[in-house]
Amino acid sequence: MKRIFSSFAIAFFSGSALFAADITGAITFKGTPPAEVALSGMEDNADCIAMHEKTPTTHHYMVGSKGEFANVTVYLTGVDGKSTGAGAPPVIVDQKGCLYTPQLVAIQTGQKLIVKNSDPCPHNVHLISHNKNFTDKNDAQFAGGGDLNYTFDKPELFITAQCDIHPWMFAWISVFDHPYFSISDKDGRFTIKNVPPGKYTIVAEHRKAGKQTLEIEVKDTGATADFAFGTPAAK
Numbered sequence: 001m002k003r004i005f006s007s008f009a010i011a012f013f014s015g016s017a018l019f020a021a022d023i024t025g026a027i028t029f030k031g032t033p034p035a036e037v038a039l040s041g042m043e044d045n046a047d048c049i050a051m052h053e054k055t056p057t058t059h060h061y062m063v064g065s066k067g068e069f070a071n072v073t074v075y076l077t078g079v080d081g082k083s084t085g086a087g088a089p090p091v092i093v094d095q096k097g098c099l100y101t102p103q104l105v106a107i108q109t110g111q112k113l114i115v116k117n118s119d120p121c122p123h124n125v126h127l128i129s130h131n132k133n134f135t136d137k138n139d140a141q142f143a144g145g146g147d148l149n150y151t152f153d154k155p156e157l158f159i160t161a162q163c164d165i166h167p168w169m170f171a172w173i174s175v176f177d178h179p180y181f182s183i184s185d186k187d188g189r190f191t192i193k194n195v196p197p198g199k200y201t202i203v204a205e206h207r208k209a210g211k212q213t214l215e216i217e218v219k220d221t222g223a224t225a226d227f228a229f230g231t232p233a234a235k
């Protein structure tokens, strides 16, 4: 019996090198981030301001009380050509209260992006590639109108989505040609799932705070990668 068990154990553990594992990490921001500002122009728009108790602000730096840094895009490099986007569930962005929710998303090449309008007013979705990967897309979307669907062929960080009717409305879409990316949550935590064992360069990038890079090795048990951002005075 013992021998049978050991044979099984050897087979199991030697086979585990083929398994994929997760990369997890925590992202912090040290110091005080720049102050956010009230969204300019919304107070002059009766439809939009009526949906808020007070004028919303920008949310460039989403930092928790202990420095937990949310909305940082984390991704592996050197793994292009592995997109599973065509079979992945769509990513959904809603327009609600004349704001994009969520305001920052990441998606694979070939994966569907669905933009909804939950507002009682019209919007238009104006997508801008800063690398000229596509010519601007600009689609009107009326109240109660159907969803808009998009896919992207080429990877690019922080494609801009803006509404030309409501000039404070912005969202950013990052496109990857692989599934190995994540966005940090309100606790500053991220998980990149199902990464095959190996050595990788992992990047944490924030639209305002810049980017940081680490070399990591993913083993059968996974890997961790923590990043600390901050204002220059706090370093």
Ligand SMILES: [Cu+2]
Residues within 6 Å of the ligand: 098, 122, 123, 124, 163, 164, 165, 166, 169
């Ligand atoms: Cu709008």
